[in-house]
Structures are given as C-alpha cells and as structure tokens.
Amino acid sequence: xxxxxxxxxxxxxxxxxxxxxxxxxxxxxxxxxxxxxxxxxxxxxxxxxxxxxxxxxxxxxxxxxxxxxxxxxxxxxxxxxxxxxxxxxxxxxxxxxxxxxxxxxxxxxxxxxxxxxxxxxxxxxxxxxxxxxxxxxxxxxxxxxxxxxxxxxxxxxxxxxxxxxxxxxxxxxxxxxxx
Numbered sequence: 001x002x003x004x005x006x007x008x009x010x011x012x013x014x015x016x017x018x019x020x021x022x023x024x025x026x027x028x029x030x031x032x033x034x035x036x037x038x039x040x041x042x043x044x045x046x047x048x049x050x051x052x053x054x055x056x057x058x059x060x061x062x063x064x065x066x067x068x069x070x071x072x073x074x075x076x077x078x079x080x081x082x083x084x085x086x087x088x089x090x091x092x093x094x095x096x097x098x099x100x101x102x103x104x105x106x107x108x109x110x111x112x113x114x115x116x117x118x119x120x121x122x123x124x125x126x127x128x129x130x131x132x133x134x135x136x137x138x139x140x141x142x143x144x145x146x147x148x149x150x151x152x153x154x155x156x157x158x159x160x161x162x163x164x165x166x167x168x169x170x171x172x173x174x175x176x177x178x179x
Contacts, residue, residue, distance in 0.1 A: 014026065023175050023176060025171050025174045025175050025176070025177060026171065027166070027167035027168060027169070027170035027171030027172075027174075028166070028167065028170045029062045029163050029166045029167060029170075030062060030063060030166065030170065031059055031062035031063040031064035031166050032063035032064070033068075034064055034068060034095040034096070034166070034169060035068045035069075035070070035092065035093065035094045035095055036059055036064055036068065036069050036070070036094060036095060036096055036097070036098065036162075036165060037070045037071075037072065037084070037087030037088075037094040037096070037097040037098070038052065038055060038056075038069065038070065038071045038072070038097070038098045038099075038100065039072050039074060039080050039083040039084050039087065039097060039098070039099045039100065040052050040071060040072070040073055040074070040099075040100040040101070041073075041074055041075065041076050041077050041079070041080060041100065041101035041102070041137075042073055042074070042075055042076070043075060043076035043077065043101070043102070044101070044102035044103075044104060044146070047102040047138065047143075047146045047147065047150050048100050048101055048102055050150035050151075050152065050156065050158070051100040051102070051136060051138070051150050051156065051157060051158030051161075052071075052100055052158055053152070053158070054150070054152065054156035054157075054158035054159040054162070055098055055100065055136070055158035055159060055161055055162040056069060056162075057159065058158075058159040058162035058163055059162045059166070062162070062163070062166055064166075070087065070092070070094070072086075072087065076101065076114070077101035077102070077103050077114050077115070077118040077137050078114050078117060078118060080099045080101055080118050080121070080122065080137065081099075081117075081118065081120075081121025081122050081124070081125055082121075084097045084099055084121075084122060084125050084133050085125045085128075085129070087131075088125055088126075088129040088131040088133065089129060094131065095131075095132075095165075095169040096131060096132040096133070096134060096165035096166070096168060096169050097125075097131060097132070097133045097134065097165070098134045098136055098158075098161045098162055098165050099118075099122055099133060099134060099135055099136055099137055099161075100136045100137065100158055100161065101118065101136075101137035101138065102137070102138040102140070102146050102150075103115040103118070103137060103138065103139050103140075104138075104140050104141075104142065104143055104145075104146055105140065105141045105142070111139075115137070115139040118137055119135060119137070119139075122135050122137075123135075130172075130179065132164075132165055132168035132169060132172065134161045134162075134164045134165045134168070135161075136157055136158055136160070136161030138150070138157060
C-alpha cells in the first residue's frame with residue numbers, strides 16, 4: 001500500500017479548514033436508496049472476483065439494497081469504459097459506477113496500452129456524463145502485488161472503490177455541487 005500515517009488525510013485539519021470557508025462539502029458512505037452499477041473484467045478473474053466480493057460487501061454494509069446493485073461482466077479491462085458508459089447513460093439510472101479489473105505488467109507493451117486506455121476511457125465517461133465512475137482497476141507490476149491489493153480486508157481496492165463511489169455521490173449532491 002502507498003498510504004502511510006504521514007500521507008493520510010488528518011480529519012482534524014478538515015475541522016480547521018471548515019472554519020475558514022463559507023461552504024464545506026464532504027461526502028459520506030451512506031448508500032441507502034442508491035443504485036450502483038459495477039463493471040467487472042473476467043480477465044485475471046482470480047483477482048477481480050476478490051475485488052468484486054469486497055465491493056459488494058462494502059455497498060451492502062453501507063445500506064445499498066442488493067436489488068439496487070447491477071453487475072456487468074466484460075472480457076477485460078479494455079472493455080470496461082463502454083459498459084460503464086452504458087450504465088451511466090442507460091434507462092435505469094445509477095448514482096455511480098464502480099469499475100473493477102486487474103492489468104498486470106508482462107513482457108510486452110500490452111500493459112501500457114490496456115491500462116492507459118482503460119483509465120482514459122473511464123475518465124472520459126465520468127466527465128462526459130457527470131456520473132461518478134470509480135477506477136477500481138489494479139495496475140500492478142506483479143501478480144503478488146495484485147493479490148496484496150485484493151486481500152479480504154479493509155485494504156481491498158474493491159472495497160475502497162465502493163466507498164469512493166458512495167462518497168462521490170454524496171458530495172456531488174450537496175451545496176454548490178448539487179445537480
């Protein structure tokens with residue numbers, strides 16, 4: 001993990017800053033009443049299913065009803081942006097889309113192309129639609145790194161992505177950011 005106690009956000013700093021601005025917007029992890037789309041790549045499925053399980057668990061713990069979670073499987077990370085766009089613009093409105101995949105560096109340039117285009121596509125969909133599209137795609141140098149980031153605990157990047165989705169929906173619904 002790259003976060004350490006020295007790089008983490010200190011909540012007490014937020015309280016100081018709150019007193020210095022007119023509008024202070026901060027999201028929560030309350031998922032009650034939200035519809036969430038999840039796009040999960042089958043490629044490297046031993047990793048992505050671990051991310052998926054943690055994401056679903058985090059969503060349900062936060063109050064998202066299981067019937068409000070829609071899952072779309074895609075072949076690999078390169079296909080993720082298109083399915084994310086379909087969720088974001090489809091007839092069944094979602095509050096956010098969580099994208100899950102695992103791109104592991106190999107001996108060819110495939111890694112750079114797939115990881116880069118997946119990230120670019122996810123960002124483009126998010127900016128075009130205004131729907132939070134959370135990038136939960138692991139981009140690692142080794143399988144061991146991918147396994148470490150998908151452990152069944154609070155460090156799981158699928159779990160982190162689910163909480164990020166909830167927080168973004170919440171903050172975008174407040175004050176000057178409200179749609």
